[in-house]
Amino acid sequence: xxxxxxxxxxxxxxxxxxxxxxxxxxxxxxxxxxxxxxxxxxxxxxxxxxxxxxxxxxxxxxxxxxxxxxxxxxxxxxxxxxxxxxxxxxxxxxxxxxxxxxxxxxxxxxxxxxx
Amino acid sequence: xxxxxxxxxxxxxxxxxxxxxxxxxxxxxxxxxxxxxxxxxxxxxxxxxxxxxxxxxxxxxxxxxxxxxxxxxxxxxxxxxxxxxxxxxxxxxxxxxxxxxxxxxxxxxxx
Numbered sequence: 001x002x003x004x005x006x007x008x009x010x011x012x013x014x015x016x017x018x019x020x021x022x023x024x025x026x027x028x029x030x031x032x033x034x035x036x037x038x039x040x041x042x043x044x045x046x047x048x049x050x051x052x053x054x055x056x057x058x059x060x061x062x063x064x065x066x067x068x069x070x071x072x073x074x075x076x077x078x079x080x081x082x083x084x085x086x087x088x089x090x091x092x093x094x095x096x097x098x099x100x101x102x103x104x105x106x107x108x109x110x111x112x113x114x115x
Numbered sequence: 116x117x118x119x120x121x122x123x124x125x126x127x128x129x130x131x132x133x134x135x136x137x138x139x140x141x142x143x144x145x146x147x148x149x150x151x152x153x154x155x156x157x158x159x160x161x162x163x164x165x166x167x168x169x170x171x172x173x174x175x176x177x178x179x180x181x182x183x184x185x186x187x188x189x190x191x192x193x194x195x196x197x198x199x200x201x202x203x204x205x206x207x208x209x210x211x212x213x214x215x216x217x218x219x220x221x222x223x224x225x226x
Binding site: 040041043044045050058090092094101103104105106107108109 | 156
């Protein structure tokens with residue numbers, strides 16, 4: 001099993017460009033998450049999907065959109081990139097649904113630089 | 116609003132010493148998670164603590180949870196260089212699917 005995979009691993013964008021970060025998991029998990037990690041700030045939740053067909057905003061959703069394409073895939077889109085979106089982006093998944101606990105498993109991350 | 120505080124945020128220690136990282140949280144929860152992150156890498160789950168008094172151990176690391184005090188500790192025994200990493204705690208809020216994360220403790224263990 002590959003676990004959680006993310007593409008691309010690195011990306012450089014110019015201000016105003018758009019891009020989509022892809023995430024897929026093969027663990028049959030119900031819930032998926034997108035985080036950003038900035039130096040000294042820990043992890044901040046951007047969006048999550050508790051189950052296929054649902055998405056909800058997290059702590060820092062502005063400037064992002066998501067799509068839960070199916071149970072396996074959860075993508076994050078930056079419509080018009082800004083330098084403040086320079087960060088490392090992590091996708092995670094968990095079995096959490098209907099009372100099970102929420103141990104999350106992380107992908108390798110995407111390092112995004114916006115010039 | 117659930118808040119999670121870790122301390123210290125930075126810890127430099129000698130090999131062979133013992134130390135403890137603390138994770139305090141602000142509202143009721145009985146589910147807490149510890150993760151490890153190596154520089155430039157992803158996060159790896161270390162411990163899942165699901166009830167008051169839970170204690171988990173793996174090698175030189177031991178984690179415990181006191182839900183009444185809203186406190187978890189990660190204890191390092193006889194530290195070795197390979198344990199150098201950033202350690203995060205995360206607390207599960209009630210009624211939703213989110214984890215609230217601490218800022219992380221960067222641990223450097225010197226030979």
